[in-house]
Amino acid sequence: xxxxxxxxxxxxxPSETLSLTCAVYGGSxxxxxxxxxxxxxxxxxxWIGEINHSGSTNYNPSLKSRVTISVDTSxxxxxxxxxxxTAADTAVYYCARVAxxxxxxxxxxxxxxxxxxxxx
Amino acid sequence: xxQMTQSPSSLSASVGxxxxxxxxxxxxxxxxxxxxxxxxxxxxxLLIYAASSLQSGVPSRFSGSGxxxxxxxxxxxxxxxxxxxxxxxxxxxxxxxFGQGTKVEIK
Numbered sequence: 001x002x003x004x005x006x007x008x009x010x011x012x013x014p015s016e017t018l019s020l021t022c023a024v025y026g027g028s029x030x031x032x033x034x035x036x037x038x039x040x041x042x043x044x045x046x047w048i049g050e051i052n053h054s055g056s057t058n059y060n061p062s063l064k065s066r067v068t069i070s071v072d073t074s075x076x077x078x079x080x081x082x083x084x085x086t087a088a089d090t091a092v093y094y095c096a097r098v099a100x101x102x103x104x105x106x107x108x109x110x111x112x113x114x115x116x117x118x119x120x
Numbered sequence: 121x122x123q124m125t126q127s128p129s130s131l132s133a134s135v136g137x138x139x140x141x142x143x144x145x146x147x148x149x150x151x152x153x154x155x156x157x158x159x160x161x162x163x164x165x166l167l168i169y170a171a172s173s174l175q176s177g178v179p180s181r182f183s184g185s186g187x188x189x190x191x192x193x194x195x196x197x198x199x200x201x202x203x204x205x206x207x208x209x210x211x212x213x214x215x216x217x218f219g220q221g222t223k224v225e226i227k
Binding site: 035037044045046047050058059060061062094101102104105106107108110111112113 | 121151152154156158163164165166169170173175207209211214215216217218219220221
């Protein structure tokens, strides 16, 4: 059964770069797209972006200038970098697998979440 | 961006009740609509994809319907483990936007 395990720094200062990695265990890496989603404290879910196994990306326009999602197929891992963070970037960050059934896409496997706090 | 609006934002219900949550898209998204359940402190869990297809392992008391701009998630008989927040999400285009969530609480 596929599992996603994520890690990264949990406490950042304003203007620093957030860096998170998500490893895929127990399942295929190629043939799927991989996504990052975040959830500010007490609020709803925000899609950050996604990458497919060949490295093609889509980003949320609201974050596009600061976001980079990359993939390392040799390690079955994908990563998120978010530059110039502010307190507004404080959130739980999730990685997720994007599964496709015919032309329909959904995030069917999720990581455990990483709490990132931005504070001076 | 496509805006997703859920109603109600919260509801109180009893075990055994039939519960319906609606989700409206700001433009037609055909059947590119997913539903997720989030229990506090946990990651979201996929319940329904393609508007009405039940994800493997999800109890059959959950069902989804709709197409175009209006969608519904129904729980036929609410169970104690169903008290959670539910989100709709469109996969028609990027950015893949979510509704604001509907919190289902115990009456």
